[in-house]
Amino acid sequence: MSAEKPLCSLSLDLDNQWSYMKTHGDSGWESFPSYLDLVVPRFIEILDDFGWKITVFVVGQDAALDKNREALQMIADAGHEIGNHSFHHEPWLHLYSRQQVKKEITQAEEAIEAATGQRPRGFRGPGYSLSRDVLEVLGDHGYSYDASTLPTFVGPLARAYYFMATSFSPEQKNRRKVLFGGLKDGLRPNRPYLWQLENKRLLEIPVTTMPICKVPIHFSYLLYISTFSSHLARLYFRSAISMCQITNIRPSLLLHPLDFADSSDADVLSFFPAMKTPVDRKLELLNWIFGLLHTRYQVRPMHEHMNEIEETALRICPL
Numbered sequence: 232m233s234a235e236k237p238l239c240s241l242s243l244d245l246d247n248q249w250s251y252m253k254t255h256g257d258s259g260w261e262s263f264p265s266y267l268d269l270v271v272p273r274f275i276e277i278l279d280d281f282g283w284k285i286t287v288f289v290v291g292q293d294a295a296l297d298k299n300r301e302a303l304q305m306i307a308d309a310g311h312e313i314g315n316h317s318f319h320h321e322p323w324l325h326l327y328s329r330q331q332v333k334k335e336i337t338q339a340e341e342a343i344e345a346a347t348g349q350r351p352r353g354f355r356g357p358g359y360s361l362s363r364d365v366l367e368v369l370g371d372h373g374y375s376y377d378a379s380t381l382p383t384f385v386g387p388l389a390r391a392y393y394f395m396a397t398s399f400s401p402e403q404k405n406r407r408k409v410l411f412g413g414l415k416d417g418l419r420p421n422r423p424y425l426w427q428l429e430n431k432r433l434l435e436i437p438v439t440t441m442p443i444c445k446v447p448i449h450f451s452y453l454l455y456i457s458t459f460s461s462h463l464a465r466l467y468f469r470s471a472i473s474m475c476q477i478t479n480i481r482p483s484l485l486l487h488p489l490d491f492a493d494s495s496d497a498d499v500l501s502f503f504p505a506m507k508t509p510v511d512r513k514l515e516l517l518n519w520i521f522g523l524l525h526t527r528y529q530v531r532p533m534h535e536h537m538n539e540i541e542e543t544a545l546r547i548c549p550l
């Protein structure tokens with residue numbers, strides 16, 4: 232029966248406590264505070280309950296620190312695919328020079344492989360940050376796919392909401408001016424496609440948004456909706472999955488560590504949406520969401536999603 236179900240990929244961006252603090256402009260991030268020892272066992276346990284293997288995009292700086300090695304090795308030992316989420320986790324990666332991008336990706340690769348035993352072949356930019364130089368370097372390094380695009384029109388609204396909770400200087404705001412993307416990102420395809428690079432092509436697997444209206448459906452967004460109404464969050468997600476099925480889109484869905492944490496785990500991150508929701512309530516909703524996915528899809532890591540894609544039928548997009 233399960234073999235008849237279409238494939239759906241699931242990934243998790245392993246953003247750590249310090250990386251949220253850094254992006255938010257908070258002091259103290261330089262000591263690299265971490266909650267990986269708390270959240271990693273939580274998401275591994277729930278994934279094991281469903282028998283799922285997913286893709287976890289790891290930040291190179293975390294892989295380079297001995298205190299995180301046990302948690303990262305736990306992910307690899309559980310059989311999950313490891314991806315590259317940059318080294319310094321700076322959402323202004325698109326502002327880097329070609330040489331800086333090369334150093335960033337190479338340094339992350341080496342640290343991640345040393346910590347997990349896996350050399351990443353998939354990449355996601357921090358804050359969906361992307362540029363031609365990033366894609367060209369990924370192609371030069373033999374990456375199989377990029378997963379840095381979020382095709383939605385609501386990026387500027389999310390960024391405005393984020394800025395309201397900060398006291399950024401004009402320079403800091405300028406660095407983050409494309410955080411969560413711009414209006415033009417809503418015009419990007421919601422299905423996998425190919426980037427045409429200098430001498431090669433690279434597969435892009437977008438983070439799926441709701442077909443037609445292009446609003447986000449990743450789990451942090453659903454948890455935010457649940458702060459107003461759990462019933463509404465469930466209806467919203469059920470509708471999104473039904474629309475994916477109607478339009479024949481095989482979704483690639485996204486998790487974050489804070490989906491498995493609350494403010495008691497990291498009080499400094501209380502500004503983040505849904506952090507005041509107790510983790511037990513979050514896990515209750517996630518279990519319902521995962522249960523719905525389990526009935527409709529075969530949930531797989533992104534490299535398996537990639538292997539199912541017929542490249543000859545893909546749209547080729549300019550940068």
